[in-house]
Amino acid sequence: xxxxxxxxxxxxxxxxxxxxxxxxxxxxxxxxxxxxxxxxxxxxxxxxxxxxxxxxxxxxxxxxxxxxxxxxxxxxxxxxxxxxxxxxxxxxxxxxxxxxxxxxxxxxxxxxxxxxxxxxxxxxxxxxxxxxxxxxxxxxxxxxxxxxxxxxxxxxxxxxxxxxxxxxxxxxxxxxxxxxxxxxxxxxxxxxxxxxxxxxxxxxxxxxxxxxxxxxxxxxxxxxxxxxxxxxxxxxxxxxxxxxxxxxxxxxxxxxxxxxxxxxxxxxxxxxxxxxxxxxxxxxxxxxxxxxxxxxxxxxxxxxxxx
Amino acid sequence: xxxxxxxxxxxxxxxxxxxxxxxxxxxxxxxxxxxxxxxxxxxxxxxxxxxxxxxxxxxxxxxxxxxxxxxxxxxxxxxxxxxxxxxxxxxxxxxxxxxxxxxxxxxxxxxxxxxxxxxxxxxxxxxxxxxxxxxxxxxxxxxxxxxxxxxxxxxxxxxxxxxxxxxxxxxxxxxxxxxxxxxxxxxxxxxxxxxxxxxxxxxxxxxxxxxxxxxxxxxxxxxxxxxxxxxxxxxxxxxxxxxxxxxxxxxxxxxxxxxxxxxxxxxxxxxx
Numbered sequence: 001x002x003x004x005x006x007x008x009x010x011x012x013x014x015x016x017x018x019x020x021x022x023x024x025x026x027x028x029x030x031x032x033x034x035x036x037x038x039x040x041x042x043x044x045x046x047x048x049x050x051x052x053x054x055x056x057x058x059x060x061x062x063x064x065x066x067x068x069x070x071x072x073x074x075x076x077x078x079x080x081x082x083x084x085x086x087x088x089x090x091x092x093x094x095x096x097x098x099x100x101x102x103x104x105x106x107x108x109x110x111x112x113x114x115x116x117x118x119x120x121x122x123x124x125x126x127x128x129x130x131x132x133x134x135x136x137x138x139x140x141x142x143x144x145x146x147x148x149x150x151x152x153x154x155x156x157x158x159x160x161x162x163x164x165x166x167x168x169x170x171x172x173x174x175x176x177x178x179x180x181x182x183x184x185x186x187x188x189x190x191x192x193x194x195x196x197x198x199x200x201x202x203x204x205x206x207x208x209x210x211x212x213x214x215x216x217x218x219x220x221x222x223x224x225x226x227x228x229x230x231x232x233x234x235x236x237x238x239x240x241x242x243x244x245x246x247x248x249x250x251x252x253x254x255x256x257x258x259x260x261x262x263x264x265x266x267x268x269x270x271x272x273x274x275x276x277x278x279x280x281x282x283x284x285x286x287x288x289x290x291x292x293x294x295x296x297x298x299x300x301x302x303x304x305x306x307x
Numbered sequence: 308x309x310x311x312x313x314x315x316x317x318x319x320x321x322x323x324x325x326x327x328x329x330x331x332x333x334x335x336x337x338x339x340x341x342x343x344x345x346x347x348x349x350x351x352x353x354x355x356x357x358x359x360x361x362x363x364x365x366x367x368x369x370x371x372x373x374x375x376x377x378x379x380x381x382x383x384x385x386x387x388x389x390x391x392x393x394x395x396x397x398x399x400x401x402x403x404x405x406x407x408x409x410x411x412x413x414x415x416x417x418x419x420x421x422x423x424x425x426x427x428x429x430x431x432x433x434x435x436x437x438x439x440x441x442x443x444x445x446x447x448x449x450x451x452x453x454x455x456x457x458x459x460x461x462x463x464x465x466x467x468x469x470x471x472x473x474x475x476x477x478x479x480x481x482x483x484x485x486x487x488x489x490x491x492x493x494x495x496x497x498x499x500x501x502x503x504x505x506x507x508x509x510x511x512x513x514x515x516x517x518x519x520x521x522x523x524x525x526x527x528x529x530x531x532x533x534x535x536x537x538x539x540x541x542x543x544x545x546x547x548x549x550x551x552x553x554x555x556x557x558x559x560x561x562x563x564x565x566x567x568x569x570x571x572x573x574x575x576x577x578x579x
Contacts, residue, residue: 028409084336161428168419172405178372179422179475180393226410226455 004129007142011128012247012261014148015201016213016239021155022193023214024235027222028170029190033088034073035214037095038191039198039207041072043102046199051109058147062199069195070188072098123206125257131203144203151200155193159232162186167228205258213239216265223276238268323386325350325479325510326371326396331380333363333370339533340366344380346529346538348512353505353524355515355541358531359554364514365401367531368481372398384479394423397477399468401484407457413467414452417442420474435474442473447496462493469497479510486515498524521545 002010026035042065049064072094079090133143140146159166169176169186177183194214201210221234246261253260277283327347333340341363348354356364369375371382373389384392397420420442421435431439443449446466451459459467465485472480485497504511505526512529515521521528521541528545530536530553537544537552 030406164419164422164425164430165427167411167415168422171409171411171416171419172400174369174374174400174404175398175419177374178393178396178398178400179419180390181422182427222410226457227412228410228415231410 002141007129007145008125008257009244009247011125011142011144011148011204012243012257013240014145014152015204015210016217016243016261017236018148018152018155018197019201019210019213020217020235020239021152021159021232022190022197024218024221024228024232025159025166025170025190026194027215027218028228028231032215032219033091034076034191035194035198036211037076037091038069038072038195039202039210041095041098041102042066042068042195042199043099043207044068044105045102046202047102047105047109051105058143058200062147062196065199066192066195068098069198070191073188073191123202123204123209123258125204128204144200147200148204151193151196154196158189158193162189166190205261209258209262212262212265213242216262216269217242220265220269220272223272223279238265242268323383324348325385326512327383327386328367328371329380329383331367331370331382332378333366333375334378339378341370341377342534344531344535346535348510348527350510351505351508352527353501353511353513354527354529355513355521355525356529356531357515357518357521357553358536362532362553364531365483368398368483368512368514372396372481374398394475395478397472397475397480399472399480399482399485402461402464402468402487404483407459407464409456411456412452413443413448413454413456413459414439416456416467417470417474420471420476423475438476439470439474442470443467445473446470446500460490462489465489466493466496469500473500477509480504480512482511482513484514484516486513486517518550 023032023035026032045064045066045068046061049060053060072091075094076087076091079085079094080087083090085093128142128144131143133140133146165176165181165186168179168181169183169190173183173187176186197214198207198210201213205213217238218231218235220238221231224234225231242264243261246264247257249255249264250257250260272280274281275283278287324347329345331344332342340361344367356367358364366375370377370380371389373382382389384395389396414436417439418431418435421431421438425431425435440449440452443452446469448463448466448470451463451467456464456467465487469482469485472482480501486494489497501511501513502524513525515525522545525541527539528541529538530544530549532553532555537549
């Protein structure tokens with residue numbers, strides 16, 4: 001039997017890995033807060049799925065959330081394209097409105113809806129070991145672990161299959177379009193995986209803290225490398241270390257696990273922000289001195305080989 | 308110059324021309340920035356698009372590439388819609404339009420030129436890499452393959468963009484200010500490469516802001532200011548009269564000096 005501690009850790013690691021992978025592209029695309037927007041705006045999708053199926057079955061919820069995630073992205077872009085409104089303002093309008101509709105739906109149908117607003121916002125990873133999937137009378141283990149594994153599998157497949165497309169698109173959507181790459185597929189594929197990742201991570205870490213896991217590990221890794229594949233691996237590494245570190249920190253100070261994970265993320269980022277050899281505060285100071293000595297054009301930073 | 312004598316704006320070359328644009332109108336917020344543009348360009352030509360700031364030069368090639376929604380009009384590449392012919396058209400955006408801090412190497416950027424030749428999901432092959440290296444060698448950038456792109460000077464970044472376009476092995480090259488803010492050595496490399504492409508039968512179109520270098524480096528020119536003022540061989544259309552029409556009263560000595568000093572400052576800022 002796997003202990004409940006192990007299940008919680010497995011869940012946290014799955015969430016952190018999935019988030020770091022898709023989060024890397026959000027950060028590079030300068031769309032970090034789209035993760036925030038999506039994580040809130042999917043709420044009506046979840047409630048509708050719940051009302052239609054009258055169960056907390058995760059698959060209808062995944063689909064409902066996925067649809068509302070894509071709706072958020074689409075509405076945001078249409079508003080800013082068609083109207084006299086900036087992209088970020090448009091996003092603010094769309095996601096707060098959708099989220100508020102979700103909140104109202106919960107309070108209206110509160111009698112029939114077993115969705116806890118607290119849980120949606122903050123998650124409760126500590127309950128994961130008891131949220132079991134019973135299939136034909138067999139105990140298959142915690143349901144969230146299955147769902148998160150599926151989402152991680154989707155994310156990894158999407159990124160490995162579409163690697164060159166995603167790389168080009170995040171570098172320059174215009175360039176991707178002129179090269180004849182399927183920018184619509186790439187964009188909505190990425191937004192779709194962000195939506196799935198967000199909803200699947202909901203129950204464990206909640207809508208707010210999922211944003212930390214989407215953005216902070218990639219942003220930390222970005223300070224340490226100049227190559228996309230290393231950025232992805234480092235982001236996953238930082239996600240996992242903060243998940244595990246956060247769990248034990250929560251045990252130690254007896255606090256919320258999700259909160260501790262997010263704090264760990266912040267601490268890692270702060271450390272790297274100061275200490276990173278090239279792009280950290282210290283590194284930049286040293287490089288500044290070197291430039292003064294050698295002249296900017298002649299500077300070559302030592303670069304490990306690509307492979 | 309002998310090349311330009313064979314064609315001019317009104318003559319229709321046999322077969323479909325490499326690029327033809329019809330009735331192209333583009334408006335931002337109901338304000339037209341391009342009005343009813345028609346042109347076609349022959350094979351083996353090197354064309355400069357010139358015009359004052361805000362004349363719609365960049366907009367013209369972006370709209371022709373389908374990057375901007377046009378109010379009307381269409382582009383044909385060898386007689387067929389652009390979407391089916393993407394791999395035959397290489398577009399070089401303005402240098403400022405991409406994120407140079409993006410975590411990729413020079414080689415990665417040049418390899419992107421091979422993507423139109425690859426299927427969805429397909430990875431670049433050894434041959435694609437050889438083509439990319441050849442393109443880098445041709446632009447004098449082969450020593451920088453593994454550099455992260457932010458560690459390049461403005462001129463070097465422009466050469467990397469050119470190498471990416473070369474690696475695409477297209478028939479038509481549309482370039483947005485490839486000579487903006489580059490050093491003299493890079494300017495030579497780029498001009499030589501553009502002429503070589505033309506001599507190999509390619510159709511090369513360049514948004515250009517330095518009027519003085521037009522006659523000696525280009526064989527055709529497009530004078531643009533919201534409308535198409537003239538389009539044809541340099542010897543026929545690059546006239547004082549047409550320049551006056553394009554730049555209006557602004558092409559006097561004072562504004563030339565302002566323009567010049569502005570460009571020089573630009574060079575210093577971006578190329579240091």
